[in-house]
Amino acid sequence: MSYIEIKNLTKIIKGNKVLDNININLSNGKIYGFIGRNGSGKTMLFRAICGLIRPTTGEITINGKIISNDIDFPESCGAILETPGFWDNQTGLECLKNIASIKSIINKDIISQWMLKLGLDPKDRKTFKKYSLGMKQKLALVQALMESPNLIILDEPTNALDEESVLILKDILKKERERGATILLSSHNKTDIEELSDKIFKIDVGKVKEV
Template identity: 70%
Template sequence: MEYIEVKNVYKVIKGNIILENINLSLEKGKIYGFVGSNGAGKTMLFRTICGLIRPTEGEVVIDDKILSKEIDCPSSCGVILDTPGFWENQTGFECLKNIASIKSIIDEDTISLWMLKLGLNPKNKRVFRKYSLGMKQKLALAQAFMESPDLLILDEPTNALDEESIDNLKLILKKERIRGATILIASHNKRDIEELCDKVFKVDSGRIAEV
């Protein structure tokens, strides 16, 4: 049984077709890559699967539940979209602790563990606004991974990361796939996509095709 099904999805904004007849069947324990130029529709597709926007036509079904009808958003989802944003005057650990308090399914040790896995020191007293771009991206990744979600949606997850951090992220993603997560990645890095993904889709002018 498919974990996610995108059925005949269209998104029209101000008369412009942003997504056109998108059909996808995505399984658990697989990594899916999405490639395409800026503005091709990758991020809009991810927002649709997250439940952040509603399709003009068609539907997204996650674990047999229709998004925006039976559920508002995926019940277990880690997301990176756009520029990471956290509380400017809090430490990285404090930011993640605040987010974790919403569901209260992980403890402080788990937060610290994920920060360490991504190369951040949970005891560092530097506040978020003083983080480097790479540190901000690592914190966003820690936030996405820390609750072991069933679904990971990662838009350009290697942004601002050095080569060693990218290699580390690849190892983490492979372990998350083994755990059974469904992982969606948009990236301009063709090598990363080819190395990681079970299937790759090209998005072009709102249309999608398997590569």
């Protein structure tokens, strides 16, 4: 059985079909790339899989459970969707500790290890509002990855990252795939998608086809 099954997924917003009868199956231990122009439906599809929007018709099943029916959100999921948001007046480590406290499955040491992996200093007293764009992106990546989720959804994960950080991220994602995670990526950089993905889908006007 596929880890994610999307059947006849359609989403209509203000009379517009932003997702149009999508049918795809996604397995464990694979990286799936999604390419398409701005407004093509990539982010909307990711939001639907995360349970942040409900389908107009069709359904999304994750690990045998239907989103918005059996469960509201995927049970084990880390995601970056659009602009990362954290607490402006807290340090990076404080922000991540707050997020980790929701599930309480990792401790400060694991959070610190992930920060170091992605080039952030857990001892840095700089608050989030003083972070550069690249640092903010790295912090968002840490929150998505630090709990070793079964499902990883990253919308434009290399935004604002320097070349070295992109290479580090690629290595991390390959290791997460080996761990058995299902990884969904979107990127304007087709080279990154082609290098990492086991399968690539193109989204255009809400329709999805395999490349």
